[in-house]
Amino acid sequence: MLSALESEGLLTKEALRGYSVTPVLTAGQVADLYQLRLLIEPWAAARAAERITPGAAARLRAELAGVPQAPQGTRYEDYHDIAAHDARFHDLLAELSGSEALRESLRRTHCHLHLFRIEYEGRRSGEPTLAEHARIAEAVTAGGAQAAESAMRDHLTAARDRFLRRGPTA
Template sequence: MGRVPAARRSVLTEDVYERVKGLIMNGDLEPGARVNIYAIARLLEVSQTPVREVLSALESEGLLTKEALRGYSVAPLLTPAQIADLYQLRLLLEPWAAGRAAELMTAEAAERVRAELASVPKAPQGTRYEDYHGLADHDARFHDLIAELSGSGAVRESLRRTHGHLHLFRIEYAGGRDGDPTLAEHARIAEAVMAGRAEAASEAMRAHLAAARDRFLQMEP
């Protein structure tokens, strides 16, 4: 594992969080690997306190697992069956959410959607987490925003609790994929939602999720 620059003290916990997440997403900490609090603290040249906080946060995001008497380990990558199952859930929830968001569209909501699209004007070229984390964050925000604009707290919370988002990005960028299709598909969804075209928005979301699912399932194991 290569040396990681020391965290800046002014934003200590945030830096530790991004560095540890980067180790996981880049495969420096491989799926199933034990994550030793003391070793991570030495690597990042920080105290154990922020490391403990960060490992707990990453567990809540599903990137780490914790076992009694064994501590933290890197969560395994999703299997093809788990990917298919995750997208089946999303296909049940998100096309409806997109259609409903279109029905409830307002000028203020449209501006929020437009601003989110503008936050990542082009796909990153690199395959390391440091390169693509902005796209990963945008993807999470975009889907969460559509769920929020649907007015259904239950749908929004269900999507938040799947823990699939970052796992999918681990797989996608390890496999050398780029983000161009994702951004293009988001743009089509946004166009329909902002125009208030419920059926088109629902179909655009369904097509996006089905295409994303197929891209993952066609990747080499």
């Protein structure tokens, strides 16, 4: 179990000392991670739009319907649903793109972004996130590759900016 957390980058192991928790990402690391996502996820959204089937479109719509409104509170319980939706939504788009490498990459980075959100974001970006996800899903389900790519790029840029406005300055 500890080695699995280490492989996810959540723990570090030191010889003869044991394990310690990896620190929350810095603002620079978050910006770097979003730069990577901006390189691959817009492509994935476009690819998902090109490959969309009626069944896949139904899955995307069902995911959006599962979180019809943003949570209003700031408790972890309020935040949990939107965070879980965010992970599922991006994973579903990666799956629909046909890229298992992209899915694995997102899985490995999502936990770090989640921890950063808990620490700094104040858990108040649900409404814009849901609206951005709806725009992406609309483009993907319509089979509009260029629109899907653009919507994903806009979403990731806005999400990065929301993160960095609330995060540490280092």
